[in-house]
Amino acid sequence: MDEIKWGLIGPLLALQVLLAVIGLISLSKAERTRGPKWLWVIILIFGNLLGSVAYFTVGRKDN
Amino acid sequence: MRNIWTLYHKEMLESLRSYKLIWVPVVFIILGIMQPLTTYYMPEILKASGNVPPGMLEGYEMPGSAVVMAQALGQYGTIGMLILVLGVMNSLAGERSSGTIEMLMAKPVAPAAIVSAKWAAQLTVLLMALGLGAAGAAYYTEQLMGPLSWSNLAAAAGLYGLWLLCAVSLTLLFSAWLRGPAAAFLGLLAAAAMSLAHSLLPSLLDWTPAALTAISAEMMTKGKGLAWGPIFSAGILIVVCVASASLFIRRNQLPE
Numbered sequence: 001m002d003e004i005k006w007g008l009i010g011p012l013l014a015l016q017v018l019l020a021v022i023g024l025i026s027l028s029k030a031e032r033t034r035g036p037k038w039l040w041v042i043i044l045i046f047g048n049l050l051g052s053v054a055y056f057t058v059g060r061k062d063n
Numbered sequence: 064m065r066n067i068w069t070l071y072h073k074e075m076l077e078s079l080r081s082y083k084l085i086w087v088p089v090v091f092i093i094l095g096i097m098q099p100l101t102t103y104y105m106p107e108i109l110k111a112s113g114n115v116p117p118g119m120l121e122g123y124e125m126p127g128s129a130v131v132m133a134q135a136l137g138q139y140g141t142i143g144m145l146i147l148v149l150g151v152m153n154s155l156a157g158e159r160s161s162g163t164i165e166m167l168m169a170k171p172v173a174p175a176a177i178v179s180a181k182w183a184a185q186l187t188v189l190l191m192a193l194g195l196g197a198a199g200a201a202y203y204t205e206q207l208m209g210p211l212s213w214s215n216l217a218a219a220a221g222l223y224g225l226w227l228l229c230a231v232s233l234t235l236l237f238s239a240w241l242r243g244p245a246a247a248f249l250g251l252l253a254a255a256a257m258s259l260a261h262s263l264l265p266s267l268l269d270w271t272p273a274a275l276t277a278i279s280a281e282m283m284t285k286g287k288g289l290a291w292g293p294i295f296s297a298g299i300l301i302v303v304c305v306a307s308a309s310l311f312i313r314r315n316q317l318p319e
Contacts, residue, residue, distance in 0.1 A: 008206065012096055019089050026082050049093055053142075056086050057149040 019052040029049050032061040066172050070180030078188060083150060087188055091196030095143060098135035099203040102126060123317040128208035132216060133283040133307065135200035136223045139193065140276050143229055144254065147189060148234045152247035154181045164312065174312040175305075178239070182305050185231050193224045215282055218289065223280040225297050229272045230254040232304035239311035272297035 023044040027033065033040055040059050043051040078084045101108065106123050109115045155178070158164045167177060197220040205211055235251030241249065254273075261273035268274065270292035271309075281287045 008203065012093065012100065015089055015093050019086060019093070022082050022086055023091075045160065049090065052086065053090055053146060056082070057146065060081075 015022045023055050068175040069304045071183050074184035088192040088195045091192035092199040094138045095135050095196035095200030096203045099131050099207050102131050103108050103207040128204050128211050129284045132204050133280040144230050148247050148250045151185050151231050151234045153243040156243040175309040178309045219283040221281040222275045226275040229297050236304040236308045239308040
């Protein structure tokens with residue numbers, strides 16, 4: 001375990017980024033959210049896994 | 064039958080539009096591969112955190128692949144269940160408050176068809192998420208810890224999925240009756256109460272669906288065989304939930 005194995009960490013990072021990107025796309029299309037939109041942008045970008053889960057479960061208002 | 068298929072199609076389209084069909088599986092994959100990764104890098108993580116008492120790291124022993132895989136499945140029992148339950152809480156409650164149910168009921172659509180289509184759509188999301196997540200976790204575990212028994216893994220993941228499906232079905236039932244958040248709360252509460260009761264009286268309650276998680280872990284780690292009691296009771300619970308949800312929808316069409 002001398003060096004970081006990017007072959008193993010890489011997919012994890014890619015999935016995290018994918019999740020945040022899907023969240024941002026969904027946010028840009030959403031008409032109404034619970035709480036201000038700019039806050040959700042910050043949460044999606046810096047909140048990692050839990051930030052995205054929070055947005056998808058409680059952040060959106062179902063029409 | 065054709066009604067169910069049409070409604071199911073609509074549900075799947077809806078979950079694709081809301082990105083649910085993508086984000087739930089992605090979260091399950093991340094949860095699954097995080098477990099073997101953090102276990103593997105635990106000494107490094109502890110070292111980086113700074114205040115590890117000397118001599119503690121020498122005693123660290125890498126757990127076997129089967130144990131890590133059972134832990135990865137365990138992640139789906141906590142965070143995974145929370146995500147699934149929050150996803151299903153509005154499925155009937157939302158339709159009631161938006162008035163879609165009344166519109167559907169004005170047509171010759173059986174309440175059972177509406178509920179079954181919703182349930183089948185949730186099952187599809189669950190299968191995709193759990194299948195991809197368990198496959199990802201198994202791949203990482205094999206790479207980092209060593210070989211796994213694939214037949215045990217498939218059975219263990221299936222048992223876990225059945226337990227998750229019980230929680231989803233319970234939430235669907237409550238969603239036919241209450242508002243979304245209340246339905247999610249009661250669904251989680253019922254699942255938690257069942258597993259608490261099972262952990263307090265394991266010998267008395269080893270036929271309940273709550274025993275599925277323990278059987279799944281034992282199958283993974285010790286290669287124990289199937290127990291049919293919990294599987295049957297889980298099946299009955301799911302059927303009862305779907306049937307009673309249909310009854311609730313028929314009776315109580317208006318919200319509140």
